[in-house]
Amino acid sequence: MRILIVDDHAGFRRVARRLLEACGMDVVGEAGNGREALAMTEQLCPQVVVLDVLLPDMDGFVVAHELAGLPSPPRVVLISSLTRAELGTRVDTAPVAGFLAKEDLSGQRLADLAGLPPWPG
Template sequence: MAMSVLIVDDHTPFRTFAHSLLEAEGIEVAGEAADGEAALEAADTLHPDVVLLDINLPTVDGFEVARRLAGSGGPKVVLTSSRPASDYGAMLDEAPVVGFLPKQELSGPALLRLVS
């Protein structure tokens, strides 16, 4: 499945790592954003198929970004964090996303499983 991904994370090293990893595994990276507001702008401009979205972001957190993207009929959203899913509890269960992928488990196949 060919798809484009917008990577959203406030840590440049993670964005760089994710970008390189996903492209090496045949996934097109449409762009990157460092905070919630930039993520919303980039999603509106780039029209990615998927947004890989860090939960803990400056300006607007990942849960709010996911809600706004869902309300616009936007891309599929996969939340990510260095913290385990259990730290987010019901907030994660209620988020309008296709799944959660811990940062340490990021791979092209893992992302594809969540969005397919």
């Protein structure tokens, strides 16, 4: 499963990559902001984009909408250090596969939300 991680915190990206790779997932790239995320998606064609809601240049929901408009859109899973309640109804209406609080991130939950075959190991 090809994954792109989008988060402006390099430390978190590094740990998330190790966590997902430990689960046998293929992290094809890391983006630090919205524009990088869009460019790298078009370039690397990931199946899943793990997308932080709070990005320095663009709103994560806006990035999700733009990703959904691509010719072969990836599945998007929103992550955030804020709770779902704090983000409100925009999560429900965004064109995404689901939402994960950052502390709940794991390969299994990601695979469940993205609707991909479960992690083999």
